[in-house]
Amino acid sequence: MFDNLVESSSHKEDISRKGSFVLVTLAIYVVLTVAFFIAGIYWYDNHLGEMELELTTLVAPVPVPQQQKEPEQKQEAKPVKVEQNVDIRKELVASVDRTELVPKEVSAKASDVPPVRRGVTTVLGTENSSAAAPMPAGPGAGTVVAAPTKVAIADEPPPPEAKPTPPRAPISGGVLNGKAISLPKPAYPPIARAAHAAGTVVVQVLIDENGSVVSAKALSGHPLLQAVAVGAARQARFSPTKLSGQPVKVTGVIQYNFVAQ
Numbered sequence: 001m002f003d004n005l006v007e008s009s010s011h012k013e014d015i016s017r018k019g020s021f022v023l024v025t026l027a028i029y030v031v032l033t034v035a036f037f038i039a040g041i042y043w044y045d046n047h048l049g050e051m052e053l054e055l056t057t058l059v060a061p062v063p064v065p066q067q068q069k070e071p072e073q074k075q076e077a078k079p080v081k082v083e084q085n086v087d088i089r090k091e092l093v094a095s096v097d098r099t100e101l102v103p104k105e106v107s108a109k110a111s112d113v114p115p116v117r118r119g120v121t122t123v124l125g126t127e128n129s130s131a132a133a134p135m136p137a138g139p140g141a142g143t144v145v146a147a148p149t150k151v152a153i154a155d156e157p158p159p160p161e162a163k164p165t166p167p168r169a170p171i172s173g174g175v176l177n178g179k180a181i182s183l184p185k186p187a188y189p190p191i192a193r194a195a196h197a198a199g200t201v202v203v204q205v206l207i208d209e210n211g212s213v214v215s216a217k218a219l220s221g222h223p224l225l226q227a228v229a230v231g232a233a234r235q236a237r238f239s240p241t242k243l244s245g246q247p248v249k250v251t252g253v254i255q256y257n258f259v260a261q
Contacts, residue, residue, distance in 0.1 A: 086123050089125065090125065091111075092124065170249035175253055176238065183236050183254070186256055192258070197260070198258050201255070203230055203254045203255075205236070205254055217230065238250070
């Protein structure tokens with residue numbers, strides 16, 4: 001069957017023609033691409049040069065006028081107040097060396113007002129001050145003016161503050177049965193009577209400055225009798241105890257004897 005086939009040459013010519021067309025077209029595209037690329041490089045370089053020329057254009061500096069310094073203001077001289085050549089005193093007191101002046105009143109207490117000076121005019125005022133020193137009279141003599149001298153009178157120091165006396169610690173009074181003004185007897189509880197509870201109950205108490213019991217607690221004794229003993233001790237009253245004339249707190253014990261009934 002294959003021996004009768006006839007080879008056709010039309011396909012070979014068509015393939016060769018198409019291959020040649022593709023190669024020519026590809027070559028044209030490559031040439032155009034390279035040409036556009038090179039042209040773009042030259043165009044960018046020229047444009048970049050123009051941009052740099054615009055950036056580097058020099059601008060002339062603008063002259064700035066210098067600020068003129070303001071003339072310094074001259075300080076005006078303040079007028080100096082000249083004090084008159086007079087002494088000021090609250091009271092006119094003569095000096096002890098002037099025997100021709102006799103004081104109206106004689107006192108053993110020294111006066112706080114300075115005496116009147118010789119050759120200086122003295123006037124009455126609200127304070128004591130010596131305003132100037134006199135100069136001897138003569139040609140070219142004058143008065144030296146000095147600032148007023150204020151006589152400071154020292155105030156009396158304030159009295160020392162009284163320190164509060166610290167509270168004294170309670171003193172021990174031992175057994176206080178004989179010192180009681182009022183010593184109520186405790187009631188015999190029925191439960192203790194049924195249990196035949198008896199004996200001595202010792203209660204420690206703290207008495208304030210007025211003689212009242214402020215605290216009480218049982219130290220020993222039958223447990224059934226301690227509660228009534230403490231209650232009776234709280235109702236007890238004592239005379240105030242004084243130490244160096246001042247009432248103080250006292251601590252001690254009260255004994256209650258219970259007899260079985």
